[in-house]
Amino acid sequence: MKQALLVLEDGRTFQGTAYGAEGEAFGEVVFNTGMTGYQETLTDPSYARQIVAMTAPHIGNTGVNDEDPESGRIQVAGYVVREPSRITSNWRARRSLEDELRAYGVVGIAVQGTRALTRHLRDRGAMRAGISTEEAEPAALLERVLASPDMIGADLARVVSTPEPYVVRPDGEVRHRVAAVDLGIKTMTPRRMAEHGCEVHVLPATATAEEILALEPDGVFYSNGPGDPAACGYAVDSMKGVLEEGRPVFGICLGNQMLGRALGLDTYKLRFGHRGVNQPVQDRATGRVHITSHNHGFAVEAPLDGPFATPFGRAEVTHVDLNDGVVEGLRLLDRPAFSVQYHPEAAPGPHDATGLFETFCELMRK
Numbered sequence: 001m002k003q004a005l006l007v008l009e010d011g012r013t014f015q016g017t018a019y020g021a022e023g024e025a026f027g028e029v030v031f032n033t034g035m036t037g038y039q040e041t042l043t044d045p046s047y048a049r050q051i052v053a054m055t056a057p058h059i060g061n062t063g064v065n066d067e068d069p070e071s072g073r074i075q076v077a078g079y080v081v082r083e084p085s086r087i088t089s090n091w092r093a094r095r096s097l098e099d100e101l102r103a104y105g106v107v108g109i110a111v112q113g114t115r116a117l118t119r120h121l122r123d124r125g126a127m128r129a130g131i132s133t134e135e136a137e138p139a140a141l142l143e144r145v146l147a148s149p150d151m152i153g154a155d156l157a158r159v160v161s162t163p164e165p166y167v168v169r170p171d172g173e174v175r176h177r178v179a180a181v182d183l184g185i186k187t188m189t190p191r192r193m194a195e196h197g198c199e200v201h202v203l204p205a206t207a208t209a210e211e212i213l214a215l216e217p218d219g220v221f222y223s224n225g226p227g228d229p230a231a232c233g234y235a236v237d238s239m240k241g242v243l244e245e246g247r248p249v250f251g252i253c254l255g256n257q258m259l260g261r262a263l264g265l266d267t268y269k270l271r272f273g274h275r276g277v278n279q280p281v282q283d284r285a286t287g288r289v290h291i292t293s294h295n296h297g298f299a300v301e302a303p304l305d306g307p308f309a310t311p312f313g314r315a316e317v318t319h320v321d322l323n324d325g326v327v328e329g330l331r332l333l334d335r336p337a338f339s340v341q342y343h344p345e346a347a348p349g350p351h352d353a354t355g356l357f358e359t360f361c362e363l364m365r366k
């Protein structure tokens with residue numbers, strides 16, 4: 001087996017074997033604790049320019065099928081696993097995960113120490129890293145890691161967004177027309193909305209408020225996406241125009257951060273982020289806890305002690321993560337706009353939060 005090297009920007013080094021394409025990859029290394037859903041993770045555009053390390057010890061068991069991708073390609077910059085499955089046991093699988101990584105030129109590494117890596121990232125924070133199947137000298141790879149771009153300030157939504165608008169239609173009757181701003185949208189999101197009778201007009205990340213409103217949408221959606229929310233001023237600007245018009249707004253993940261910034265709140269980088277499928281989130285109105293799917297490295301800074309003033313009227317924090325108190329949802333009290341930091345559309349589940357699509361439809365009916 002071919003040797004490979006993983007070097008973190010603070011010099012921590014892991015030796016392993018090549019898994020996937022050969023070559024070199026750079027990005028921010030983050031860990032994901034999901035026991036299921038590796039195919040959805042790999043194809044989620046929010047992971048652009050990130051090297052994803054899986055804490056589940058065995059990866060690739062069910063290969064790659066045609067039903068689960070969240071976009072048209074593998075999006076991660078690099079992949080770290082402990083033990084890749086040598087066989088693929090799923091009659092729907094079209095190919096092995098390693099062949100899929102190779103097909104998209106994604107460099108991966110299998111290392112024994114995914115637990116040590118995770119603990120390191122938990123203590124020191126997510127950081128830049130490089131994987132190489134060519135370089136034997138850690139110091140040489142480290143130099144290239146230090147020359148690679150940082151996640152802070154990275155404007156990646158416009159890079160992964162659709163270049164052209166397209167429409168996702170429901171099977172049955174059209175009940176609502178939604179304009180969806182694609183900041184890195186996952187396949188499941190318009191599909192979930194279509195299940196609720198929405199005709200979804202997906203628009204490029206840089207669509208202006210005028211372009212969005214020209215569709216005469218019943219509601220406007222802002223998707224998840226990669227990079228630093230502080231670098232997506234174009235989406236914040238279009239959202240302000242949409243809020244001004246009083247159209248219903250719904251945001252997920254990066255979309256939640258866009259609502260926060262449109263309301264004048266700040267976003268900041270979390271130490272190691274939330275990535276996995278079992279994050280406990282509390283709905284502050286009901287006290288109910290939902291187990292939710294997450295993939296975020298940034299968060300919104302907002303007052304937790306009750307409603308606060310914004311340029312669009314009063315707002316409040318609707319959800320918090322019970323592990324660390326991070327803001328997980330926002331709502332305007334005087335206008336029809338809300339958003340969540342987690343993923344109600346998550347296809348590998350959990351499905352506790354899928355009711356939020358109905359909430360959006362209710363706002364559009366009013």
Ligand SMILES: NC(=O)CC[C@H](N)C(=O)O
Nearest residue numbers: 046224225253254297298
């Ligand atoms: N999944 C997302 O939308 C992530 C949003 C943002 N890129 C973050 O890391 O916080």
